[in-house]
Amino acid sequence: METIQNYIQQHKDRFLNELLELLKIPSISADSAYKNDVLKTAEVVKKSLESAGCDSVEICKTDGNPIVYGEIIINPDLPTVLVYGHYDVQPADPLELWTSPPFEPVIKKTDLHPEGAIFARGACDDKGQMYMHVKALEFMAKTKQLPCNVKFMIEGEEEVGSVNLSKFVKANKEKLKNDVILISDTGMISNDVPSITTGLRGLSYVEIEVTGPNRDLHSGLYGGSIANPINVLTKMIASLHDENNHITIPGFYDKVENLSAEERAEMAKAPFSLEKYKKALQIEDVYGENGYSTNERNSIRPTLDVNGIWGGYIGEGAKTVIASKAFAKISMRLVPHQDWEEITELFTKHFESIAPKGVTVKVKPHHGGQGYVTPIDNIGYKAASKAYQETFGKMPIPQRSGGSIPIVALFEQELKSKTILMGFGLDSDAIHSPNEHFGLFNFYKGIETIPYFYKYFAELSK
Structure with missing residues (x-):
C-alpha cells in the first residue's frame, strides 16, 4: 500500500510549484482594487479541489467574496470531516520592509528553517496551510485510502472578519453537516515540539473619530485655548490602562475566566525562552499585565491595543496646525465567556464618557467574534494527538493561542x-507582517500528518 511519505517524495516538487503559483495572486480582501485577483484565486482553489478528487466543487456567491465548497462522499454512513480555510490574504504594506516582493514567492533558508521557507504574503496565513489539506486529500483519494467523507469550505473574507460566512453557514446547515471541523490556521510551538491549539481569543475591533473645531486651526493663534483632538485622543487612549497595565473600562473583566493554578502550571511546561523571545524581537524587556507570564499575557488574558493612530499634518517639513479631527483603530482580544458585542458596548460607553466637553467622539464598531476552547477529551482532539505522535514521534502539547478565528464559535453554535x-x-513566521514565510518542513509535515487524523478519527468514531 502506498504510504503518504512515499507519495510526498514522488510529488513534492509539484506540490510546491502549485502552491507558489497560488501565492503569486494578490488576493487581498481588504482592498477592493484586488477584487478580480480574489475571484481568480477562488477559481484556482476550485480547480485544485477538483483535481485532488472532490466529487463536486462549486463557487458559492455571497454578498461579498465567494466561498469555495467541495465534497467527496464515499459512504453517507461514515463520519464526515469539514475542512475550513481561507484564500484571502492581508495587505502587504509596508512594502519597503519586504526583502523580496510579497507576491513573487522565493525560498530562503533561515535559522528556524534550515531546509528553506517560502517567503510570500499568504505563505503561512492561510494559503500554505489550506493547501496542505488539498494535497492530503489528493493522496487519500488517488490511493483509495480515504476512510471517511470530506467537505471543504474555503472562504475569501477571513482577513476582513468573515463578513458573509455566518449567513452562508446558517443557510447551508444540511450541506455543511459534519462530525468534526478541521482547521489549519494556527501554529505550533516549534518544529521539534508539536502542539495543538485548544483555545482562541475573541475579538472586538473599533475605530474612533475625535472631532474638535470645525476646521484645522493655526497653532499659534489658537494653541492653548481649544481642545486639540490629537492631544485629547492620546490622553484618552493612555487612560485605558492603569499602572499595572490593567484595562480600566468598567465591567471589562466581569466575565474573564481565571484559570486555576494547576492549569497555569500545565501551560508553563511548554518550552519557552524569554531571552530568545526578546532577542528575536530586538527588545530589552517584555511588557504587560502584572502578575502574569509572557505566555499567559498573550493567550489567557484579554488585551487592548492601538492598531493605528493618525491626524494632523504628517508631510515633509513643518506645518503649524491644530487638526480638526484625530483617529485611531483599537483591537481588544478577549478570552472565553467575554461577549464581543457586550465588550464593544462597554468600550463605547466608557470612551464617550471620558471625552472632555471640547470634543465629540464617535466609536464605530468594525467586526468581532467570540473566544473558543476545545476540550481535550473528545475524539477529534485524540485523533489529532495520535496523528502528531505518528509523524513527529512525540505527544503534542495542548496550547491556548492568543489569536482569534471568530467563526470557530459560530461553527459550534450553528453546526453543533x-x-x-x-x-x-x-510564531516567527511573520504572518500579517512584512516577510511572512512558511517552512518547507512545515508544509510537507502538514501534508504527512493530516491523513493520519482521518485514519484515527474514523477508527475512534466506531
Whole structure:
C-alpha cells in the first residue's frame, strides 16, 4: 500500500510549484482594487479541489467574496470531516520592509528553517496551510485510502472578519453537516515540539473619530485655548490602562475566566525562552499585565491595543496646525465567556464618557467574534494527538493561542460540532507582517500528518 511519505517524495516538487503559483495572486480582501485577483484565486482553489478528487466543487456567491465548497462522499454512513480555510490574504504594506516582493514567492533558508521557507504574503496565513489539506486529500483519494467523507469550505473574507460566512453557514446547515471541523490556521510551538491549539481569543475591533473645531486651526493663534483632538485622543487612549497595565473600562473583566493554578502550571511546561523571545524581537524587556507570564499575557488574558493612530499634518517639513479631527483603530482580544458585542458596548460607553466637553467622539464598531476552547477529551482532539505522535514521534502539547478565528464559535453554535485546530506554522513566521514565510518542513509535515487524523478519527468514531 502506498504510504503518504512515499507519495510526498514522488510529488513534492509539484506540490510546491502549485502552491507558489497560488501565492503569486494578490488576493487581498481588504482592498477592493484586488477584487478580480480574489475571484481568480477562488477559481484556482476550485480547480485544485477538483483535481485532488472532490466529487463536486462549486463557487458559492455571497454578498461579498465567494466561498469555495467541495465534497467527496464515499459512504453517507461514515463520519464526515469539514475542512475550513481561507484564500484571502492581508495587505502587504509596508512594502519597503519586504526583502523580496510579497507576491513573487522565493525560498530562503533561515535559522528556524534550515531546509528553506517560502517567503510570500499568504505563505503561512492561510494559503500554505489550506493547501496542505488539498494535497492530503489528493493522496487519500488517488490511493483509495480515504476512510471517511470530506467537505471543504474555503472562504475569501477571513482577513476582513468573515463578513458573509455566518449567513452562508446558517443557510447551508444540511450541506455543511459534519462530525468534526478541521482547521489549519494556527501554529505550533516549534518544529521539534508539536502542539495543538485548544483555545482562541475573541475579538472586538473599533475605530474612533475625535472631532474638535470645525476646521484645522493655526497653532499659534489658537494653541492653548481649544481642545486639540490629537492631544485629547492620546490622553484618552493612555487612560485605558492603569499602572499595572490593567484595562480600566468598567465591567471589562466581569466575565474573564481565571484559570486555576494547576492549569497555569500545565501551560508553563511548554518550552519557552524569554531571552530568545526578546532577542528575536530586538527588545530589552517584555511588557504587560502584572502578575502574569509572557505566555499567559498573550493567550489567557484579554488585551487592548492601538492598531493605528493618525491626524494632523504628517508631510515633509513643518506645518503649524491644530487638526480638526484625530483617529485611531483599537483591537481588544478577549478570552472565553467575554461577549464581543457586550465588550464593544462597554468600550463605547466608557470612551464617550471620558471625552472632555471640547470634543465629540464617535466609536464605530468594525467586526468581532467570540473566544473558543476545545476540550481535550473528545475524539477529534485524540485523533489529532495520535496523528502528531505518528509523524513527529512525540505527544503534542495542548496550547491556548492568543489569536482569534471568530467563526470557530459560530461553527459550534450553528453546526453543533467541535473544531480541531491543527496548525503547522511557527510564531516567527511573520504572518500579517512584512516577510511572512512558511517552512518547507512545515508544509510537507502538514501534508504527512493530516491523513493520519482521518485514519484515527474514523477508527475512534466506531
